[in-house]
Amino acid sequence: MLWDIRQIIVFLHILLAITWVGGVFFIGWGVVPAIRKEAYTDQRRFLLALMQWSHSLLTGAGGGVIATGILLGTVFGPISRWNDIWHTYFGTIWMMALVVGILTLFWGVWIGFRYSIGVLSDAALWEAADNGDTTPLFRALAKAALLESVEVAGFVTLIVLMVFL
Template structure:
């Protein structure tokens, strides 16, 4: 693969990674805390719309990161056969990063997203909090935050792998 093409793919890879990781972390650490000052009914509607809208873009970005990472490691990189994966440190780290990225993306799509939709779609949970009993909502949000933190752990592990490559 020509060097210029590899650099373009690397640029796309980095851009998509920034959007995937940055998007998830911005929602969790930027938007979520700031919206908590809104009325419960507004919070629920806002988060439900945000999660539904951003899900497809974050999933596409994560998928793009994985696909461009495969191209960068194989066609544009040193992995030319299975022995290169098993018998080189680059191949070992590349495979580790690929597995972490796949697990992180699948976790986000099938665990984190579904949990978020479940909590933000439960009108009764939010109405109960609005009438004064905030404990059930707090517990549901705590579980959601815990499940979503698995993605953040995956992102940290991916960044460590990229530094090692």
């Protein structure tokens, strides 16, 4: 019975990770390039609505990955004492993954998302781009991409850590 519950939690962990990472990647590398042919103000409206709609879903998925990861390492895994975290290979990798996961989610929610919403909410920036002055918008979008790349680096780090578990 315990093994069956563990398998369900592993399934949820993987499904939530696919949703979190895949959702962020799909928006950044799929949706954004696909709408580049639209007028800037149309891009702004669509992306603002998409980001606001998907934010809670992706944040929930990220939180779920962290929660199921904690369960898989402790209740359904080999970590039963604090000593196991600091004195075993699994515990050390697990703790690094936990810290990276929490920091990645924090960064995505409080830094990357907030900056992106700020850029998308600045209608004057997008209207100026529609009128030919694209430099301020492109600078703001480049900064948004740079900030979001920190989240991507967190995802890559998590995947590397999971390979070593």
